Amino acid sequence: MSNTNKTKPVTNQMVCGQIAKLEDxxxxxxxxNFNVDGSPDDIELEDIFNAPQDHVDDIxxxxxxxYRKHGIIMRVVNMYRDFGCTKMHLHYKEDxxxxxKAKEVIDTYNKRVNMLHTMGECIFEIAQTGNLVLYDRNxxxxxxxxxxxxxxxxxxxxxxxxxxxxIEQDFDMSDYDEKIKKKINSAYPKEVLKAQKAGKDFAVxxxxxxxxxxxxxxxxxxxGLSVIVPAFEDLSHKNLLKNAERSTANAVxxxxxxxxxxxxxxxxxxxxxxxxQKMLEGMSGSIGVSVxxxxxxxxxxxxxxxxxxxxxxxxxxxxxxxxxxxxxLLRGEGGGSYSDGLMNFTSLCRNIEAAREPLPDIVHxxxxxxxxxxxxxxKYAPTVExxxxxxxxxxxxxxxxxxxxxxxxxYELLYEGCGMDFDHVKLLKKQEKAQKLDELFEPHAxxxxxxxxxxxxxxxxxxxxxxxxxxSDKSKxxxxxxxxxxxSKSGVKTGK
Numbered sequence: 001m002s003n004t005n006k007t008k009p010v011t012n013q014m015v016c017g018q019i020a021k022l023e024d025x026x027x028x029x030x031x032x033n034f035n036v037d038g039s040p041d042d043i044e045l046e047d048i049f050n051a052p053q054d055h056v057d058d059i060x061x062x063x064x065x066x067y068r069k070h071g072i073i074m075r076v077v078n079m080y081r082d083f084g085c086t087k088m089h090l091h092y093k094e095d096x097x098x099x100x101k102a103k104e105v106i107d108t109y110n111k112r113v114n115m116l117h118t119m120g121e122c123i124f125e126i127a128q129t130g131n132l133v134l135y136d137r138n139x140x141x142x143x144x145x146x147x148x149x150x151x152x153x154x155x156x157x158x159x160x161x162x163x164x165x166x167i168e169q170d171f172d173m174s175d176y177d178e179k180i181k182k183k184i185n186s187a188y189p190k191e192v193l194k195a196q197k198a199g200k201d202f203a204v205x206x207x208x209x210x211x212x213x214x215x216x217x218x219x220x221x222x223x224g225l226s227v228i229v230p231a232f233e234d235l236s237h238k239n240l241l242k243n244a245e246r247s248t249a250n251a252v253x254x255x256x257x258x259x260x261x262x263x264x265x266x267x268x269x270x271x272x273x274x275x276x277q278k279m280l281e282g283m284s285g286s287i288g289v290s291v292x293x294x295x296x297x298x299x300x301x302x303x304x305x306x307x308x309x310x311x312x313x314x315x316x317x318x319x320x321x322x323x324x325x326x327x328x329l330l331r332g333e334g335g336g337s338y339s340d341g342l343m344n345f346t347s348l349c350r351n352i353e354a355a356r357e358p359l360p361d362i363v364h365x366x367x368x369x370x371x372x373x374x375x376x377x378x379k380y381a382p383t384v385e386x387x388x389x390x391x392x393x394x395x396x397x398x399x400x401x402x403x404x405x406x407x408x409x410x411y412e413l414l415y416e417g418c419g420m421d422f423d424h425v426k427l428l429k430k431q432e433k434a435q436k437l438d439e440l441f442e443p444h445a446x447x448x449x450x451x452x453x454x455x456x457x458x459x460x461x462x463x464x465x466x467x468x469x470x471x472s473d474k475s476k477x478x479x480x481x482x483x484x485x486x487x488s489k490s491g492v493k494t495g496k
Contacts, residue, residue, distance in 0.1 A: 035236075040065065045232055056223045057148050060129050063226040066235050067128060073228055073235070080127035080227070084352045085120040087387030088363075089416055092423050094380050102371055102380035103423070109370045113142050119359055119386075126215055126355050130224030133163060134211040134362060135189065139370050150205075152222050157207050164202040165192055211365065213358035227351065360384040387419070 035043070043062050048055045066073045090106065092099060109115070121144060126132050131147040145165065153162035176184065186193065195203030214224030228235075360383070368378035400417045403409040415422040432438065 045236060048229075048232070052225055052229070053221055053223060059226060059229060060148055062232065063128055063228055066228060066232075070235060070238070073231070077124065077127050077228070079348070080352055080355055081120050081124040083349075084123040084356045085116060085386060087419070088116055088119065089385040089387065089421070090382035090423065091385065092380070092382045098376060099380050102376050103382075105371060105374050105376060106367055106382060109139060109367070112140070115363070118142050119356075119363070122359055122362075123352075123356050126213060126224075126358075127227050130214060130216050130226045130229075132211075132213040132358070134213075135205065136209040136211070136366060136369060137189070138209070139373055142366075147223070151202070152212060153204070154222075160207055160210070161212055162207060163205045163210050163212055165205050167192065167196050167201060167203055208369070211362045213362065215355055215358075227355065356386060360386070 035045075040062070043058055044055075048059055048062075052059060067077055068074070092103060094102075122132055122134060125144055129147050131150075133145040133147060133150045135143040135145060137143060149166040151164045151166070153164055155162050188196070189203075189206065189209070191206055192203040214221075216225040216227065216229070217223065363384045364381060367381035367384075371378045371381055396417065400409065400414055404414050412422045415425050
């Protein structure tokens with residue numbers, strides 16, 4: 001007896017809205033361009049944290065990437081720049097004709113190189129990269145060189161490190177005409193041009209014109225670190241979550257676009273497709289539909305809220321706390337007491353002070369070099385102090401007045417505390433005395449005090465009042481009159 005295998009025809013059914021593993025375009029893009037922790041695929045955070053001095057280029061590149069990508073990082077770094085260089089106070093220690101000449105030279109130099117703005121750029125560079133290479137172009141301008149093209153040499157000359165500058169021999173200038181090319185070729189410092197002509201890869205910058213600063217590192221380490229390095233891990237985590245949200249949203253769109261009805265052997269007619277489309281409009285969840293030709297159809301709406309906005313808010317707070325900035329300072333959000341906010345603000349101010357600490361000595365050295373170029377003794381160069389970040393201006397003014405009146409606070413500290421240039425005020429006072437303006441502009445009597453003649457004030461110095469003026473006083477005891485007799489509740493008379 002033979003067995004005959006009967007084969008049944010196979011119908012290729014297609015389930016509408018089928019849930020399956022779907023490699024959408026964004027997931028593929030993410031896997032190719034990002035690590036599991038959310039950082040770009042050419043950045044290895046663990047390698048950076050383990051040996052930062054060996055990955056300075058990666059740190060600087062990732063810092064700039066975070067600055068451009070994350071608004072929260074851009075605002076924090078900008079706070080360093082904006083709060084760190086609000087004003088510069090110059091303190092001249094010498095007097096005389098040479099000192100006046102030196103002041104004129106320094107004022108002209110500050111305008112020529114736009115010193116206040118340049119110092120803001122220096123603070124920005126230090127905060128973002130942790131390093132600063134500043135080059136003095138013989139008093140004409142100040143250049144900031146990218147640290148990824150500079151390398152400090154482990155040799156100090158006059159307590160300053162030598163800096164090697166990487167030369168680009170194959171710089172593309174095809175877009176410029178010959179006249180511009182010649183100017184570009186001659187725009188580098190002389191030592192760089194000399195090394196470039198010799199075909200060298202590096203040039204040692206002139207030690208007298210080069211200034212280098214670094215933060216967040218030990219003295220023996222070559223490079224400094226950016227202020228946002230501690231936030232790298234949280235930033236990558238946030239980047240990972242955001243990409244997961246986008247990938248999920250993209251998958252939902254793909255699932256909706258891939259919905260099909262019918263199969264190869266039983267294609268539905270146009271009226272049936274229109275009926276399905278009308279049925280699915282505005283639907284959510286799962287539905288079951290019975291249709292001809294053995295076609296099963298179900299539409300399942302995936303959940304698009306994978307993490308929720310609260311998770312991102314928490315990560316932002318973690319990032320800000322890591323960088324020493326409170327959410328209330330940056331976005332006006334968050335609760336907490338006044339002391340908490342003050343502590344956060346104080347911490348930020350200290351971080352800014354640490355970032356700009358090397359700059360006053362650099363500016364002082366620049367002033368000395370400028371005076372030498374003008375054949376003036378460099379001892380007349382002023383020292384530099386940056387303006388404070390004032391939390392409560394009114395409280396500061398009250399403190400200054402109190403110290404001036406009760407503790408003999410010097411005039412210089414009083415004027416500087418009020419935001420005035422003491423040297424400029426002193427110069428104006430000298431000019432007033434020379435022109436005898438004190439006689440022309442006599443001091444006025446105290447305002448709203450009337451005639452301050454003899455006998456018009458009482459013992460305390462206040463204007464005397466007439467009896468008619470005293471009628472409006474709340475208490476008649478001020479009129480030096482006897483109180484009227486009256487009975488107390490006990491029946492005993494009171495008064496005189």
